[in-house]
Every structure is written in C-alpha cells, then in structure tokens.
Amino acid sequence: MTTVTVRGLSKHYGSRTALHSVDLTINGGVTGLLGPNGAGKSTLLRCLATALAPDGGSIRVSGFDPSVPAQRTEARRRIGYLPQNPGLYPNFTAYDLLDYVAVLKEITATRRRRAEVRRVLDEVELTDRAKTKVRKLSGGMRQRLGLAQALLGDPALVILDEPTVGLDPEQRMLFRALISRLGEHRTVLLSTHQTEDVGALCERVVVMSGGRVIFEGSPRELAGVADGQVWLAEDPPKGNSAYWRNADGLYRTIGQRPSGAEATRPSIEDGYLMLLGTAAVAEVIR
Amino acid sequence: MTVEWHIDVELRDQYERGDLDPNRVMAVEAHMLACAFCRGEIQVDFTWLTGNFSIVYDSIHAPKASPAQRLMTRLGLPEHRFRLLTATPALRWSWLAATIAVLGLAVAAAMLFWAGAGDDASALFLILAPILPVIAVSGAYGPAVDRMHEITSTTPAAGPPLVLWRATSVISIATVTAAVAGLLLPGPGLLAAGWLLPALVLCTGTLALATVLSLPVAAGVLGLVWLTGVFGVYWAQQDVFVSSAFGPPAQFGYLAVAAVAASVLFLRRSRFDVRER
Numbered sequence: 001m002t003t004v005t006v007r008g009l010s011k012h013y014g015s016r017t018a019l020h021s022v023d024l025t026i027n028g029g030v031t032g033l034l035g036p037n038g039a040g041k042s043t044l045l046r047c048l049a050t051a052l053a054p055d056g057g058s059i060r061v062s063g064f065d066p067s068v069p070a071q072r073t074e075a076r077r078r079i080g081y082l083p084q085n086p087g088l089y090p091n092f093t094a095y096d097l098l099d100y101v102a103v104l105k106e107i108t109a110t111r112r113r114r115a116e117v118r119r120v121l122d123e124v125e126l127t128d129r130a131k132t133k134v135r136k137l138s139g140g141m142r143q144r145l146g147l148a149q150a151l152l153g154d155p156a157l158v159i160l161d162e163p164t165v166g167l168d169p170e171q172r173m174l175f176r177a178l179i180s181r182l183g184e185h186r187t188v189l190l191s192t193h194q195t196e197d198v199g200a201l202c203e204r205v206v207v208m209s210g211g212r213v214i215f216e217g218s219p220r221e222l223a224g225v226a227d228g229q230v231w232l233a234e235d236p237p238k239g240n241s242a243y244w245r246n247a248d249g250l251y252r253t254i255g256q257r258p259s260g261a262e263a264t265r266p267s268i269e270d271g272y273l274m275l276l277g278t279a280a281v282a283e284v285i286r
Numbered sequence: 287m288t289v290e291w292h293i294d295v296e297l298r299d300q301y302e303r304g305d306l307d308p309n310r311v312m313a314v315e316a317h318m319l320a321c322a323f324c325r326g327e328i329q330v331d332f333t334w335l336t337g338n339f340s341i342v343y344d345s346i347h348a349p350k351a352s353p354a355q356r357l358m359t360r361l362g363l364p365e366h367r368f369r370l371l372t373a374t375p376a377l378r379w380s381w382l383a384a385t386i387a388v389l390g391l392a393v394a395a396a397m398l399f400w401a402g403a404g405d406d407a408s409a410l411f412l413i414l415a416p417i418l419p420v421i422a423v424s425g426a427y428g429p430a431v432d433r434m435h436e437i438t439s440t441t442p443a444a445g446p447p448l449v450l451w452r453a454t455s456v457i458s459i460a461t462v463t464a465a466v467a468g469l470l471l472p473g474p475g476l477l478a479a480g481w482l483l484p485a486l487v488l489c490t491g492t493l494a495l496a497t498v499l500s501l502p503v504a505a506g507v508l509g510l511v512w513l514t515g516v517f518g519v520y521w522a523q524q525d526v527f528v529s530s531a532f533g534p535p536a537q538f539g540y541l542a543v544a545a546v547a548a549s550v551l552f553l554r555r556s557r558f559d560v561r562e563r
Contacts, residue, residue, distance in 0.1 A: 049440045
C-alpha cells in the first residue's frame with residue numbers, strides 16, 4: 001500500500017492562508033477528508049495530486065518528492081486523481097476519453113491500452129456506455145467515468161475530490177460500493193462533505209478547518225469527540241444553543257445539557273460538529 | 287457488470303447445438319462474459335470467449351484511424367503520439383486559429399501588394415508572420431485553453447514532453463501553412479521565407495522563457511519585445527527596412543539567438559513548472 005507523508009505543508013493565496021503547516025500520514029485503505037467550505041481540503045488534494053505547487057513543507061508519495069521534477073513524474077505514475085470539476089470533454093465518447101487519458105498515462109501500446117480501457121469501464125460498470133458521448137451521460141455516470149480515468153494504469157494512490165456531490169441516493173450508493181472495492185487494494189483519499197460517506201466507507205478520517213488538521217482518527221473516535229454532549233429533549237432548548245428537530249419529533253442539541261434532556265449516542269456528524277464549533281452547527285441547521 | 291436476467295433454457299440449448307445465427311451467438315457470448323451464473327450453465331472456454339469479445343468490443347468502440355493518422359503512421363509517427371496530438375480539442379482550436387491567422391495575413395499582404403504598396407506589404411507580412419506560431423504555441427497548453435487540464439497536469443506525460451510535442455505540432459502546422467501561402471501568393475516572393483528564423487527565435491525563446499514564466503505570459507512578453515524592436519527598426523530605416531531586418535546578416539543573428547534559446551531550453555527542460563502556483 002502506498003504511503004503519503006505530508007510535513008509542514010503550507011499554501012497561501014495572496015494574504016489568505018489555505019494550508020497552515022499541515023502534517024499528515026496516510027496509509028492503505030480509504031481515508032476520508034472532512035471539513036467545511038474553505039477548510040483547505042481541495043488545496044491539500046491538489047498539492048498531493050501534483051496539480052498545485054505548495055509554498056512550503058514537503059510531500060512524499062511512496063517516497064517520491066513531487067517538488068523534484070524527475071521524482072514528480074514517478075509520483076504521478078502512482079496517482080489517480082478525480083478533481084472536483086474534472087472538465088471531461090463533452091464531445092468525446094467514454095471510450096475515446098479513456099483512450100486519450102491512457103496515452104497521457106504512458107500506456108502507449110495499442111493492445112494494452114485497449115485492454116486497460118475495457119478493464120476500467122468494467123470496473124465502474126460503464127461497459128455498455130463506451131460509445132456514449134460524455135455530454136449524454138447522466139451526472140452519476142459522468143462521475144463514474146471520471147473515476148475510471150483515475151483508475152487507468154492501476155495507480156496505488158487514488159485521490160477523489162468530493163466525488164459524491166450532486167449524486168442521487170442510488171448513484172451515491174453505487175459510487176460508495178466502487179470506492180469501497182478500491183480501498184481493498186489501494187490507498188484512497190476521499191474528500192467529502194458527507195459524514196454518511198465517511199461512516200460507510202472510511203477506516204480513517206481527517207478533519208480540516210481553517211487550513212489546519214484538527215482531527216485524525218477512526219470514524220468511531222470522531223463520534224467519540226461528542227460523547228456525553230449530545231442531547232434529546234421534548235421541548236426546544238432555551239438560550240443560544242443550536243438544535244434541530246429529528247424524525248421522532250425530539251429536539252437534538254450538542255453541547256451543554258438543556259433542562260429535561262436525555263443523553264443520546266453521538267454520531268460521526270455530532271463529533272464533527274463538536275469539533276468545528278457552533279458556527280458549523282449553525283451552517284448545518286441553515 | 288451486474289446482470290439481472292439469465293439465458294433461458296431454449297436459447298441455451300440452441301447455442302449449445304450451434305443452431306443460432308451469428309448475431310445471436312454474439313449476444314449470448316456477451317451476456318456470458320458478464321454473467322457468472324450462465325457461464326456455469328454452459329460449457330464455454332472463458333479465455334477464448336474473452337478474447338473474442340475484446341476484439342468485437344474494440345472494433346465497435348475504439349477510435350478509428352483517420353487517413354491523416356494512417357499517413358502520419360506511415361511517415362513514422364507512432365499511433366499513440368498522433369492520438370496525443372490530435373485528441374485535445376484545445377489543440378485543434380489552436381491549430382485552426384494559427385492556420386486562419388497565417389492565411390489571413392498572407393491574403394492581406396497579397397492584397398496590399400496588388401494595391402501597389404509592395405514594400406509595405408512585404409514589411410507587414412515579415413513583421414507579423416513570426417508572431418503567429420508563438421500565439422499558437424501559447425494556446426497549446428494550460429488551464430486557460432484545456433478544460434481537462436486539471437487531470438492532464440497530474441499525468442506522467444504532463445510538463446516538458448507534452449508542452450514540447452504540442453508546441454512542435456502547432457509550430458509545424460503554422461510554419462508549413464505560412465511558407466506555402468508566402469510562396470504561392472504574389473508579394474515578397476522568396477523573401478517570404480525571411481520570417482522563418484525570427485519565428486524559430488520567438489518559439490524557442492518562448493519555450494525557454496516558459497521555464498520561468500507561464501507559457502502565455504512568456505509568449506506575450508517575447509511577442510511584445512519583437513513587435514517593439516522591429517517596428518522601431520521600421521520607423522528608423524523605412525527605406526532599407528526589409529534588407530536590414532531580414533537580410534542575410536540579420537538572419538545569421540536570428541540563427542545565433544535561436545541556438546542560444548534552444549540551449550537554454552535544453553538545459554532548463556526540467557524546469558517547465560506546469561504546476562499551478
């Protein structure tokens with residue numbers, strides 16, 4: 001399994017700090033990257049994918065340093081990347097697009113390239129859509145095609161930037177199944193807003209906020225952050241605490257115990273919100 | 287693939303007896319590839335089946351070789367290289383823009399020549415023609431021209447190999463078009479070739495400068511430097527402009543500068559920092 005090591009990584013856009021001395025080690029399996037908008041998730045993934053040059057710190061992908069040009073190419077041979085906006089050429093067929101990316105990934109022999117295109121189409125369950133143009137594919141199919149291009153060349157590290165955004169529940173389930181299979185033999189780094197994705201897929205979770213890593217651990221440990229601080233009450237809590245009404249008609253709140261409330265088992269989302277504070281809770285409720 | 291239906295007994299028997307027409311045989315075999323259950327029901331050689339399916343599948347779905355590809359392959363360009371150069375929509379636009387610009391310029395120069403402005407027509411053609419390949423090169427790579435650049439830039443082919451291959455292909459198209467247009471249309475005649483070395487200087491210079499700046503900025507800077515310099519000479523020595531800026535001594539100078547730029551490009555080839563900053 002590929003190991004990714006990040007030490008003191010920083011990135012600035014003008015006066016704004018997108019990454020603030022990030023330290024991270026990622027081993028095999030699926031690692032989820034959680035955080036609100038502007039937390040620095042995409043910037044971190046783009047640095048790891050070698051699309052973006054960091055301002056400081058170091059990255060190692062299987063021991064290769066992307067800041068050194070020759071090693072950058074070696075690192076790229078081990079990376080498959082699905083960006084948030086992949087920009088797949090709309091007038092290409094699924095087969096043509098994968099064939100083109102396969103050439104970019106140095107799969108030059110025609111027979112081997114075609115076998116590889118068939119393999120990834122099969123892996124993402126798009127074999128019967130090979131002749132369909134990208135613009136005619138549904139959103140979910142397009143995302144799966146994006147995943148297929150990332151899998152060309154069988155990379156050891158797969159980086160997925162919010163792949164489940166905008167997918168309907170059925171497509172999201174299908175995508176989850178694919179990612180889960182990928183994690184059996186590869187290192188998968190998955191950025192997401194969805195705590196359900198993390199709970200369903202990830203062995204490990206990293207939470208980012210304000211360009212910093214504020215949590216690293218298992219999903220269970222993340223839920224444990226809110227242990228003894230999640231409450232259910234029959235009446236809306238008084239004061240400024242954030243709360244929402246659940247499906248049972250009870251009011252769920254995080255933090256101080258409202259009067260008459262009973263403690264309940266925290267979820268990953270509770271732990272996540274607890275870490276991020278009241279601003280994130282307000283964002284969720286809004 | 288997940289399969290939710292299976293081959294019925296009658297169809298299976300017909301397949302095993304060899305009573306099916308080729309189209310239905312192909313359909314049954316395509317199904318069996320995706321359906322472990324049906325493979326278990328019928329005696330088939332899975333390796334043979336997979337091989338046949340792959341051939342049929344590729345013949346239907348794989349991109350067909352165009353006459354241009356067949357020609358280039360015969361001339362020695364590998365198939366995957368042709369694919370790399372022709373597949374990108376951004377590059378096609380870059381080629382088209384360069385070709386239209388060169389042809390437009392050649393026609394404009396010819397019209398000026400016919401209108402009696404012979405020297406001015408030659409000067410216009412010689413001043414502007416070297417810029418066009420540079421513009422084409424600047425449009426050959428980068429996020430501004432390629433919607434899939436985010437993916438492209440993280441593949442092993444990204445960086446020097448891709449930039450140089452794309453730049454070479456665009457320069458070749460622009461140069462051949464301009465050379466043919468310059469020779470066929472009435473105007474400066476053989477002097478039409480006088481812009482080729484300045485174009486080489488600007489293209490190699492742009493690529494060398496792109497090891498420090500982004501490709502479009504490098505192209506803009508050198509294009510501006512060229513236009514400023516050459517128009518300066520034009521205003522200072524209007525009567526002898528063509529011979530002083532494009533005559534043999536000047537051509538030797540361009541050759542020397544192009545050699546220096548090519549050396550810089552070679553030495554700094556690993557510095558093409560195509561990553562976003």
